[in-house]
Amino acid sequence: MSLYLCVDCGGSKTSAVIANSAGEIIGRGIGGPSNCTYLTVDAFLSAITVAISEALKTCSSPPSVDPLPLPPPSELAFAKVWFGVSGADSPAAIAAITPGISKLLGIPEGPRLAVANDTHLLAAPLRMHHDVGHAVAVIGGTGSIAVSFSGDASGALTELGRIGGWGWILGDEGGGYDVGREAVRQVMLAHDRASVMASPAKSMLHDKLVERFALGDIMEILGTVHLADPVANAAVAADTPHYLTVPREKRLSSLAPIVFECAFQHGDALAMSVLRTSVGKLADEIAVLLGDATDAAPRLIKAKDSVVCFGGSLVGIEAYRKLLLDDLASRGHAFRYVEFVDDCAAVGARALAMAGKS
The missing domain is CATH 3.30.420.40 (ATPase, nucleotide binding domain)
Incomplete structure (x- = not known):
């Protein structure tokens, strides 16, 4: 089973969403604030760990009572991951947090792991408008x-x-x-x-x-x-x-x-x-x-x-x-078009799944 994880890291909360290869949302989790400008790397990683672990709980069969350890077990490994991080406004800021994310998820830095500013998640509806x-x-x-x-x-x-x-x-x-x-x-x-x-x-x-x-x-x-x-x-x-x-x-x-x-x-x-x-x-x-x-x-x-x-x-x-x-x-x-995205993490997870089909 191919799983796709998208994490929206904001100044108020962290939202993690997992989609399957069909683009269906099968896991959600919430953590504390994770704006990387205001937090240490350790505090940032702690917030995303809570959100991702909670999301993984609902993906196991049967659903897990306790948060699953990270990196996730092989049956729940992620095909692709997309992080949109508030405060990640420079290459240096992204470089500071990416190694920790890579280690946490057991995914090497590269094409399977995208880390960018949170506005990148918000632009995902561009895929919906081909004109x-x-x-x-x-x-x-x-x-x-x-x-x-x-x-x-x-x-x-x-x-x-x-x-x-x-x-x-x-x-x-x-x-x-x-x-x-x-x-x-x-x-x-x-x-x-x-x-x-x-x-x-x-x-x-x-x-x-x-x-x-x-x-x-x-x-x-x-x-x-x-x-x-x-x-x-x-x-x-x-x-x-x-x-x-x-x-x-x-x-x-x-x-x-x-x-x-x-x-x-x-x-x-x-x-x-x-x-x-x-x-x-x-x-x-x-x-x-x-x-x-x-x-x-x-x-x-x-x-x-x-x-x-x-x-x-x-x-x-x-x-x-x-x-x-x-x-x-x-x-x-x-x-030409106006979209309001009230669930960036879900939109991002579905976008990853769509890209996985192409």
Whole structure:
């Protein structure tokens, strides 16, 4: 039995999916965060080990109660493996983790083992659209990145260009952190403007942030946002608010659901302004990859001849995705096809199985 393993390594979780030669999903497993930029190699390998072992449990007959050891037994050996790793943004980053993956799975480095950035998994739907030769993979979750690809008849992907994926300190435009940061910025800006106005505008987003952080006045939010990250393994009092027990990044990225609720469920004008601003920044980045190819920029691609493949919690919300697509279309970048991939690991595993048939 030929088995195909695809592992989607993200900043929030690791998802491992196993498909058989018919492309049927026969195993799934979940592990902890596995963004290789933020973790040591050992911590990365620990996260993927949990996910792959859990996926293998369901592939044995009968299903195993305990996680199977790795490398897997011969009857469950993998014909091909595809890793899409968040944070694997350079050859050096890929080279650092590939030997450990090879040893873990008992697969030599080479054609059976593909390790790339997680956007490569997201571009797998390009195989489904034979009348276009290019794809743009856009991740919009806690962070963001966009990567353009070309594809050939065999289904192989060639990366053309990329923009973003720099992490929350330097970028992640249009992602959850950016939305949360922009929400605080615009609420604070509205507060400052109100200081010279007779009748300041009301905002649900303002009230929700006051409630979220239990503030007496919106200006108190500055102390909460800038408070240092909690000390690891330090004792925490039982009555400590949750937002003070998480890093600063999470304090802001966790505000995104509040912004979406205010904007899309209640039509709050300030919340809509936040989302349009964040969407605009992500559209700015995606547009870097698009246009008519020239001698000076030979790897630009045309949206009208491409499929855009979205992945991530924020762009998974249709109303937010539409804001982004409308913004791009207003710039002359309307894509031929639009796909949202909510299960990259499963799509990748099926793609491996399809390639195994050819």
